[in-house]
Amino acid sequence: MKVLFVGLGGIGQRHLRNIKELLGDEIEVYAFRxxxxxxxxxxxxxIKKGLNLDKHYNIKNVNSLDEAFKNNIDIVFITNPTSMxxxxxxKAAENKCSIFVEKPISHNLKNVDKLVTKLNEYKNITFVGFQNRFHPCIKESKxxxxxxxxxQIVCVNIEIGENVRGWHKYEDYRKMYASRKDLGGGVILSQIHELDYIIWFLGMPKCVYAIGGKLSNLEIDVEDVASILLNYELNNKNIPVHIHEDYIQIPPSRKCKIIGTKxxxxxDLLNSTxxxxDEDGNEMLNKVYEFERNDMFKEExxxxxxxxxxxxxxxIPIEEGIKSLKMAIAIKESINKGNIINMNEI
Structure with a gap:
């Protein structure tokens, strides 16, 4: 099986480590980066001292995508910056490859419809890297x-806050994709996992309103705070779902509270609790899950x-990635315009 990696930064190397562990010598690794x-x-x-990436994984580097696809690639891992x-x-669709694409699938909706047409034509197998769906807390909640x-759900509160300066120990945070507008960064797109799992839980909202932007002293050119209100129509009622996202918090926080009539x-995703x-406040279930973060990536x-x-x-086919991308675009549009954005307009 021939596997092409487009990008081998932190997430690309994680998938490479895991697939080598899973398939071993079954795979032949190519890279375009x-x-x-x-x-x-x-x-x-x-960084593991004394190791060379190409030699360690026996990588065959190519200088272009056209050169790569001449090798009859079976699977493409798209793990480069979002805007690319x-x-x-x-190109992976046209070459009839199976595709694993990291989230979000893009930084805007340009060519999304054309992509879906191609994928349907060539019948590609697709998967979007929403590994948090494999977190035991999220699986149990589902x-x-x-x-x-x-x-009946009456409200939801979600928080994701983590200081972006500590994301990658091996590079300057100001140069990361998550910190740069030209690479499709910003807290809304980079922390899109929360949008994905609320869609998985409840479907798409009716409309979106958000406030935020570049509010901190971080040396970046993208939004670092977003306070998002989603209006869900459930059981003929308007249900508020609030999501807070930021690039600031130390220590980090990643939590969710879902309140119902019963x-x-x-x-807590970071502590795996x-x-x-029940409706009387009795603890019906109290779990602390023992697992390694990489388990989610291995399972997906x-x-x-x-x-x-x-x-x-x-x-988790490409259509799932399109849903969360549309929500993210609506959130960004709401911040920019100061208006409520109806999802049927996106």
Whole structure:
């Protein structure tokens, strides 16, 4: 199986480590990348001394996508900056490759419809890297919501705050994709996981209103704070879902509270804890999950590879990535215009 990596920074190397562990010598690794770093990273993004990336993984480097696709590539991992995703998606689709694309699938909606047409034409297997769907807290919450244990949802509060300066130990935060407008950065797109899982839980909202922007002293040219209000129409009622995102907080915070008429669910993704209370405040479930963060990435990869081998549709195809991207674009538009944005207008 021939695998092409477009980009081998932190997330690209993580997927490379995991697929080598999963498939070993079954795969032949090609890479097309611009920065051509040769350091090797571990699961905590520390540089492993004395190792050369190309030699360590036996990588065959190519100088262009056209050169890469002459090698009859089976799978493409798109792990370069967000603003560059669409070009690679298009070419991978045309070359009938299976595609794993990191979130978000792009930084705007340009050519999205054309991409879907191509993917339908060539019947590519696609997967979007929303590894948080494999977090035990999110998986358990999804099950509880499907069982309707907390009754009708009346409100949701979500928070994701993490100081961007500490994301990558191996590079200056000011040069990261997440910090640069030209690379599709900003807290709304970079922290799109929260948008994805609320869509997975509740579907698409009716409308969006958001306030935020570049509010800190970080040396970046993208928004670093967003306070988002989503209006969900559930059971003929307007239900508020609030999402706070920032690039500032130390220590970081990543939590969710879902309140219903018969109880509530609270989870903390960083501490891997989940509590479900009934309507009288009794703890019906209190879990602390023992798992490594990389387990989510390994599980999503196995799901993707199994789908490729079985030639079946994945559980997070490109259409899921389009949903969260549309929500992100609506949020950014609301901040820029100061208006409520109806999702049917996006």
């Amino acid at each position: 611009q920065r051509k770093y040769q350091f090797v990273l571990d699961n905590k993004l520390n 995703h669409m070009e690679i998606l298009m 099950k509880l919501l499907e069982k309707n244990v907390i009754g 109880g509530k669910i609270e989870f 989940l509590v479900y209370y 990869l196995k799901v993707f590879i199994d789908a490729v081998k079985d030639k079946k549709r994945t559980i």
